Amino acid sequence: MSVLYRFLRRSLRRFRPGPDLPEPLLGYRFWLLGDDGLLRSWVQDYTWIAGPNEARCLVAAPWWPFRAPHPRCSCGFYALKRPQGNYIRANCKHFIVPGVVALWGKVWEHEEGYRAQWAQPLVLHGDLRLCVDPDEVRLCIDRAAAIYNLDVMAVT
Amino acid sequence: MYIGKRTRRLRVAAPTRVPREPIPNERPLQIPAQKPEKVPTRA
Numbered sequence: 001m002s003v004l005y006r007f008l009r010r011s012l013r014r015f016r017p018g019p020d021l022p023e024p025l026l027g028y029r030f031w032l033l034g035d036d037g038l039l040r041s042w043v044q045d046y047t048w049i050a051g052p053n054e055a056r057c058l059v060a061a062p063w064w065p066f067r068a069p070h071p072r073c074s075c076g077f078y079a080l081k082r083p084q085g086n087y088i089r090a091n092c093k094h095f096i097v098p099g100v101v102a103l104w105g106k107v108w109e110h111e112e113g114y115r116a117q118w119a120q121p122l123v124l125h126g127d128l129r130l131c132v133d134p135d136e137v138r139l140c141i142d143r144a145a146a147i148y149n150l151d152v153m154a155v156t
Numbered sequence: 157m158y159i160g161k162r163t164r165r166l167r168v169a170a171p172t173r174v175p176r177e178p179i180p181n182e183r184p185l186q187i188p189a190q191k192p193e194k195v196p197t198r199a
Contacts, residue, residue, distance in 0.1 A: 019169040029157065043157070052170075071162060078157045104168040111160025118170065 024104040027079020027114050028087055031121070033095045037143025039121060042096060050148045052120045053077065054105075069108050069115040076115030079103055084112075097141060099124040099150070125153035 031039035031048065039048040044058060055068040057075035069076025079101050080087055087098055105117030124141055128134040138154065145152045 019167045021166060021168045023169060024171050025166075025168055071165070078159060080157065080159065102171060104170050107166040107168050109163050109166055111163060113157065113159030115159070116168075120171075 024102040024120075025079075025107060025114060025116070026122075027081065027101050027103050027116075028083045028098065029077075029079040029101050030087060030096050030098040031124075033097045033137070033140050033144060035140060037140055037147050039097075039144055039148065048121060048148070052118050055115075055117050055119070067106065067117060069106065069117060071108060074115075076108065076117065077101070077103065077119035078113060078115055079119070080113040082112075095137060095140065097124055097126050097137070097144075121148050121150055123151045123153060125155075127155045129155060 030042065032042040034040060040046065041048075046058075055076045057064070057066070057068045057070060057073055059073060059075065060066070060070075083098070099121055100123040102120045102122050103114055103116035103118065107117065108115040124144060126137075126141075128138055131137045141152055141154060144150060
């Protein structure tokens with residue numbers, strides 16, 4: 001019974017009339033900022049591109065037929081719902097720059113954040129007073145803003 | 157980044173493209189004029 005129920009629920013999910021949310025979600029995350037102004041993931045070997053980024057599972061084989069984020073995997077673009085915890089502590093130290101990201105597509109909501117299929121960086125912000133070398137970080141932030149067409153809200 | 161336990165799945169619409177403002181010196185779009193329909197006339 002439960003198997004049939006799950007099968008029917010999954011089948012009917014495809015025929016829902018529209019998306020659950022009409023606009024992209026906003027999340028908070030941080031990037032590893034390079035000297036070249038490119039934003040990189042601080043966990044995975046991934047460099048963000050300008051514009052929308054589509055998530056792919058780095059664990060599954062390329063031929064495996066599912067799209068990230070999978071419910072039982074940890075893949076997808078991560079972002080926090082609120083700026084809290086490590087997001088505050090990692091503020092511009094060692095070129096880790098916090099920012100706001102737009103998330104859309106297939107999104108798994110978690111207790112404190114999201115895992116999304118599509119993501120695009122929108123804003124970089126940080127407290128440059130906490131940096132060891134604020135001028136250099138500011139230069140890299142400006143480079144990243146030019147590459148990714150970002151708004152910068154940095155406290156100097 | 158720890159984001160807690162999974163709660164629910166959402167389907168979120170993609171961002172809509174904002175129409176950009178026209179540039180002042182930009183040439184307007186040339187729309188070819190439609191040919192007038194041929195009306196049969198008596199000789």
